[in-house]
Amino acid sequence: MNAEYRGIDFEDRMSTVDFRLSERAHISVDAAVCRSCTAQVCVHACPAKLFVPTSDGGILFNYEQCFECGTCYEVCDAEGAITWTYPDGGHGVVFRQG
Amino acid sequence: MSDPMFDVVVVGAGPAGSAAALTAARAGRSVALVERGPHPGSKNVYGGVVYGRVLDELVPRWWEQMPVQRWVTRRSTMVMTDRQALTVDVRAQAWGGPPYNGATALRADLDGWLADLAQEAGAVLVPSTVATGLLRAADGTVRGVRTDRPDGELSAGVVIACDGVNSFLAKEAGLFGGRTGARHTSLGVKETLALPREVIEERFALRGRDGLDMEILGCTRGIPGGGFLYTNLDSLSVGVVVGLDGLAACGVRPEELLADLKAHPSIAPLVRGAELKEYSAHLLPEGGYDTMPELAGDGILVAGDAAAMCLAAGVWLEGVNFAIGAGMYAGRAAAEALARGDTSRSGLAGYRRLLEDSFVLADHRKLRRAPGLVFSERMQQRYPALLCDLAEEFFRVDNPRPKPGLRRLLRRGAAAHGVRLHHLLSDALTAWRSFG
Numbered sequence A: 001m002n003a004e005y006r007g008i009d010f011e012d013r014m015s016t017v018d019f020r021l022s023e024r025a026h027i028s029v030d031a032a033v034c035r036s037c038t039a040q041v042c043v044h045a046c047p048a049k050l051f052v053p054t055s056d057g058g059i060l061f062n063y064e065q066c067f068e069c070g071t072c073y074e075v076c077d078a079e080g081a082i083t084w085t086y087p088d089g090g091h092g093v094v095f096r097q098g
Numbered sequence B: 001m002s003d004p005m006f007d008v009v010v011v012g013a014g015p016a017g018s019a020a021a022l023t024a025a026r027a028g029r030s031v032a033l034v035e036r037g038p039h040p041g042s043k044n045v046y047g048g049v050v051y052g053r054v055l056d057e058l059v060p061r062w063w064e065q066m067p068v069q070r071w072v073t074r075r076s077t078m079v080m081t082d083r084q085a086l087t088v089d090v091r092a093q094a095w096g097g098p099p100y101n102g103a104t105a106l107r108a109d110l111d112g113w114l115a116d117l118a119q120e121a122g123a124v125l126v127p128s129t130v131a132t133g134l135l136r137a138a139d140g141t142v143r144g145v146r147t148d149r150p151d152g153e154l155s156a157g158v159v160i161a162c163d164g165v166n167s168f169l170a171k172e173a174g175l176f177g178g179r180t181g182a183r184h185t186s187l188g189v190k191e192t193l194a195l196p197r198e199v200i201e202e203r204f205a206l207r208g209r210d211g212l213d214m215e216i217l218g219c220t221r222g223i224p225g226g227g228f229l230y231t232n233l234d235s236l237s238v239g240v241v242v243g244l245d246g247l248a249a250c251g252v253r254p255e256e257l258l259a260d261l262k263a264h265p266s267i268a269p270l271v272r273g274a275e276l277k278e279y280s281a282h283l284l285p286e287g288g289y290d291t292m293p294e295l296a297g298d299g300i301l302v303a304g305d306a307a308a309m310c311l312a313a314g315v316w317l318e319g320v321n322f323a324i325g326a327g328m329y330a331g332r333a334a335a336e337a338l339a340r341g342d343t344s345r346s347g348l349a350g351y352r353r354l355l356e357d358s359f360v361l362a363d364h365r366k367l368r369r370a371p372g373l374v375f376s377e378r379m380q381q382r383y384p385a386l387l388c389d390l391a392e393e394f395f396r397v398d399n400p401r402p403k404p405g406l407r408r409l410l411r412r413g414a415a416a417h418g419v420r421l422h423h424l425l426s427d428a429l430t431a432w433r434s435f436g
């Protein structure tokens, strides 16, 4: 496979997107539930890579560069693990092209 | 109960919402159009092609006003394996002149334009505002929405929920009934790639404002879904759409699938040297007719992606046209119900009739089996490989050995890819019933 295309660093990728940061976390994750989750599908499914596994089997989550797509909320099977809302009006992702 | 503040509150200024607000405002109704983004389009992502015929009814000579990147005069459908590709390429120069067929457009431009039309007709746009829930009368009838603004209740005669694929309002209204856990949803990831205009025109054999629309099957490592590549004026939109169940099961990151596609021998030369301008992602409802909710409740209608009116079926990836159509009929049905003074579920039933009589539900009903077929394992994994092999063998010049006949190639290919003849026949029949 061609390295030229594989080469986009994920941070560079995310830096092409505008976000209006909200003080309030619009998504929250219950670390206790995640620790007993074996699949952790959110880690690879989130297109913004916001779920990071920790060495103790838990999950670190950061809402700041969220596309507000809903993928994590749809793929997570664990009851109560994810509390999902939209950011307050006017905040969050702002696509310039779409 | 006191008089509502608005006749109609529309939630979501996507194509469905703006069309609904425009239609209701033109019918003389007071309309609020609530949008959570700072401006229409700021939260929205799609592949990039609008089929504008539906606009004939709303905006005469729309093609003179719509913010278009390119007019689609070339449509390609490609099936691929890792190292092969087979393309059906249709060129129709007539599509490049009035009344036009398809156009590429950026959502920021398109959604803004549609919302402007609604405002010109008198609708009040309320941006940067999330509708957080429904207001209801004692009998359960929907009477407006709550928002995240201080004192942010907006009461209404009719609420039209056009809040997109994650529609919390349609769910809260109970329109999805007891059906839960139905996960007929796909994730689309997209890159907008900058390339100079002349390079695009040369690479894709286009002139002036001509454009290409290309759908791709077989590029998703067997995960049900597909890909697309569309031309804008000086950028390309390249993306991959995959079913969430498949994505969850496979352990591959979405942008890796996109990188795969861009590195494919038939795509790499097309995107060579292009620079990433924006990476984006969004969900789409892919289940079609059989996964739609109830479309009307007491005091509420639902339109567009919120009602799963998106067609994601291989050669088609459409939703904006269905959203505009549904929004338009929702606006009309709401205005008629208000005029008669009956906004109950039965008073709003005209909406469904309008949809049944139009392409919105007619196409969806006709194509109800298409998502199942297109997302099947055979269609995703076996047929692309079978077709590519068939074409490769058919066009291979292998003399002095005599040329093999197509029938023999088909038999051999089917066996090699584990395709049974009766499956091929039954899928062909399903396809014929859907597409024929």
Ligand SMILES: Cc1cc2nc3c(=O)[nH]c(=O)nc-3n(C[C@H](O)[C@H](O)[C@H](O)COP(=O)(O)OP(=O)(O)OC[C@H]3O[C@@H](n4cnc5c(N)ncnc54)[C@H](O)[C@@H]3O)c2cc1C
Pocket: B011, B012, B013, B014, B015, B016, B017, B034, B035, B036, B037, B040, B041, B043, B044, B045, B046, B047, B048, B049, B050, B051, B129, B130, B131, B132, B162, B163, B164, B165, B187, B188, B189, B190, B239, B241, B282, B283, B284, B303, B304, B305, B306, B309, B310, B317, B318, B319, B320, B321, B323
């Ligand atoms: C990757 C991808 C590719 C696609 N490609 C194509 C294509 O090429 N052509 C095509 O025709 N279709 C395509 N589609 C489908 C198309 O994008 C949708 O069908 C269409 O946008 C639906 O329009 P809508 O108005 O129903 O919803 P949306 O466009 O999603 O609009 C919903 C609006 O509601 C707002 N909203 C949501 N909740 C709230 C709330 N609580 N309060 C206030 N505002 C709210 C959102 O911000 C948004 O503006 C694609 C979709 C995806 C994801």
Ligand code: SF4
Pocket: A029, A033, A034, A035, A037, A038, A039, A040, A041, A042, A043, A051, A059, A075, A076, A077, A078, A081, A082
């Ligand atoms: S968010 Fe859901 S899928 Fe992800 S680790 Fe937690 S429980 Fe598991």
Ligand code: SF4
Pocket: A027, A045, A046, A047, A048, A049, A050, A065, A066, A067, A068, A069, A070, A071, A072, A073
């Ligand atoms: S909504 Fe989408 S982008 Fe945001 S955390 Fe969930 S999966 Fe990631």
